[in-house]
Amino acid sequence: MSAPPVSAAVSILDLSTRFGDVWIHRHVNLEISRGEMVALVGGSGSGKTTLLRQMIGLLAPTEGDIRLLGEPLYGGGLERERALRRRFGVLFQHGALFSAFSVYDNIAFPLRELRALDAGDIHDLVMLKLAMVELLPRHARLMPAELSGGMVKRVALARALALEPELLLLDEPTAGLDPDRSGNFVRLIRVLGEELGLTVVIITHDLDTLTALASRVAVLAEQHILAFDSLDKITGMDHPFIHNFFLGGRRQHALST
Amino acid sequence: MNMDTISAPRIEVVAQDGGGYGVALSGRWTLEMLTRQMTELKPALAGHAALTNVAWNCLDIEAMDSAGAILLWRAWRRKLPAMLQARPEHLHIFERIDSADHQPAVSAISNSPHRIITAIGGSVLNLIHNLSDFIALIGQLSLDAAYLLRRPRDMPWREITANLYKSGVRAMPVTALVGFLIGIVLSYLSALQLKRFGADIFIVNILGLGIVRELGPVLVAVLVAGRSGSAMTAQLGVMRVTEEIDALATMGVSQSLRLIFPKVVALALAMPLLVLWATAMALLGGMVAAQIQLDLAYGFFYESLPRAVPVANLWIGLLKGFVFGVLVALVGCHFGLRVRPNTESLSANTTASVVTAITAVILVDAIIAIATRGLGLP
Structure with missing residues (x-):
């Protein structure tokens, strides 16, 4: 038995981003190990979503380098890039379900694109994924427009997990959910993440999500990663942004519970 | 051992102590690995699974995800084999699949002949719904008009003028170009025939009647249906998708009155004007072609036009423009309000809007042609 070669799940090296004349990031460095659950936090407009889009190859950084699962995002031909993209799953903020497809077809779509599985395999896999995100087989026939906010997120999670990714990136997974649903969804992400041995990167504003999920927290502010450590250590740091973000008056109770 | 041989999923047959035989699985049974070898693995697994008394040893499987588990599960005919050794974390995946199997199944849609009848019934019901919605829309607009007569202050002037500009003024270049070119083509083709009979002068009658009474209004209606009708459907549709219409309703703004x-009013006003404009352009094109082809002087064409084409034809053309304008706007709005919040529905309704508008225009044109058959013909 030998383990696969251990390389960081995500490594960002000296990344800088410029939109027009404005520098969004300058010299961002971040290394996330495999199996970690990392939360990326930062104020609105600090470039969290931009960084996520760069991690998943939707946006090229102005300078610097990003490696996912030990491989560079770009170069090496279409085949290699495509193979790499199949090794991570993304949950977009609003789900990004294909509105013309039913729930079933949304989850089956990436599997069909592999062109290696027959209809029976795909059916079983889709039903399994639905069960994994705690939806019922009868939900498979619904269209995205008929789903509630929480269900949209679950279906999107099932679709992100369809290709058995090693790395899961979540953009604001609990935005727009009530505290109860949000709590359930966070629990689901944690259970699945642990069970499937996923590396999870979460962008979030929600302190409840953060405390429940993240083993480490990366704080993006002032154009770079201000701190990357366990939540306890970060809340102990003396920095105005961190102080306001984590210890602002109305947020105290979230941490104390 | 090197990495490659370990990673690939492998099936080995091993002799059992008791005389039976065993199958040992090893390597990485993950989706990524499986997609490369699916064609070999499936029949091999099925061959072993078909025999009874096979001992399965899955302890050496390095990694297994749900795709690998499903492959085995299907080979084992959806139950764990009697003799199985596997790691607890892999057994857990099989438990998951087993419990997913026992979820209440959904009955598949039957493929019986009843389906055709259901489909026909569905489309009839759909047609009835469409018609009743359309009539309700006309009713609502009549109520709006009555309301505005009582309260003229609420007249949505800004919206009307904006729509007049968008669907009227902005349509002038394209209607002029198309009208002019059609005039040239029609005049050229007629001139070829008329020349053979020495009936050159009748080009004025043919062009005048054909364009003023028939071609002008229909041409403009088709162009406007494609241009403004589809835009109205798409706009209302997207406003429904983004809940803007609901937002208007909560502000107490009537969607029918404001949107x-x-x-409808703007297109009812703009269309007769566009018809006049396109007709003039088409006649101009006809005049130019007639001058070139038949040597017919511009002045002569201009002077004999009123004699050849009684003015009633112009009124019929303008009336048609008005009716077609109302029709195109109504159909566009009707389908816009039917858009469901998904991309497929938006494209289907936009297509339906344009096709229905053009069909309705031709249909109404035929009705008007019959109703006015005694008018305006010299």
Whole structure:
């Protein structure tokens, strides 16, 4: 038995981003190990979503380098890039379900694109994924427009997990959910993440999500990663942004519970 | 051992102590690995699974995800084999699949002949719904008009003028170009025939009647249906998708009064003007072609036009423009309000809007042609 070669799940090296004349990031460095659950936090407009889009190859950084699962995002031909993209799953903020497809077809779509599985395999896999995100087989026939906010997120999670990714990136997974649903969804992400041995990167504003999920927290502010450590250590740091973000008056109770 | 041989999923047959035989699985049974070898693995697994008394040893499987588990599960005919050794974390995946199997199944849609009848019934019901919605839309607009007569202050002037500009003024270049070119083509083709009979002068009658009474209004209606009708459907559709219409309703603003009524009024006003404009352009094109082809002087064409084409034809053409304008706007808005919040529905309704508008225009044109058959013909 030998383990696969251990390389960081995500490594960002000296990344800088410029939109027009404005520098969004300058010299961002971040290394996330495999199996970690990392939360990326930062104020609105600090470039969290931009960084996520760069991690998943939707946006090229102005300078610097990003490696996912030990491989560079770009170069090496279409085949290699495509193979790499199949090794991570993304949950977009609003789900990004294909509105013309039913729930079933949304989850089956990436599997069909592999062109290696027959209809029976795909059916079983889709039903399994639905069960994994705690939806019922009868939900498979619904269209995205008929789903509630929480269900949209679950279906999107099932679709992100369809290709058995090693790395899961979540953009604001609990935005727009009530505290109860949000709590359930966070629990689901944690259970699945642990069970499937996923590396999870979460962008979030929600302190409840953060405390429940993240083993480490990366704080993006002032154009770079201000701190990357366990939540306890970060809340102990003396920095105005961190102080306001984590210890602002109305947020105290979230941490104390 | 090197990495490659370990990673690939492998099936080995091993002799059992008791005389039976065992199958040992090893390697990485993950989706990524499996997609490369699916064609070999499936029949091999099925061959072993078909025999009874096979001992399965899965302890050496390095990694297994749900795709690998499903492959085995299907080979084992959806139950764990009697003799199985596997790691607890892999057994857990099989438990998951087993419990997913026992979820209440959904009955598949039957493929019986009843389906055709259901489909026909569905489309008839759909047609009835469409018609009743359309009539309700006309009713609502009549109520709006009555309301505006009582309260003229609420007239949505800004929306009407904006729509007039968008669907009227902005349509002038394209209607002029198309009208002019059609005039040239029609005049050229007629001139070829008329020349053979020495009936050159009748080009004025042919062009005048054909364009003023028939071609002008229909041409403009088709262009406007494609241009403004589809835009109205798409706009209302997207406003429904983004809940803007609901937002209007919560502000106490009537959607029909603010969104639909101005569109219908604007197109009812703009279309006769566009018909006049396109007709003039088509006649101009006809005059130019007639001059070149038949040597017919511009002045002569201009002077004999009123004699050849009684003015009633112009009124019929303008009336048609008005009716077609109302029709195109109504159909566009009707389908816009039917859009469901998904991309497929948006494209289907936009297509339906244009096709229905053009069909309705031709249909109404035929009705008007019959109703006015005694008018305006010299």
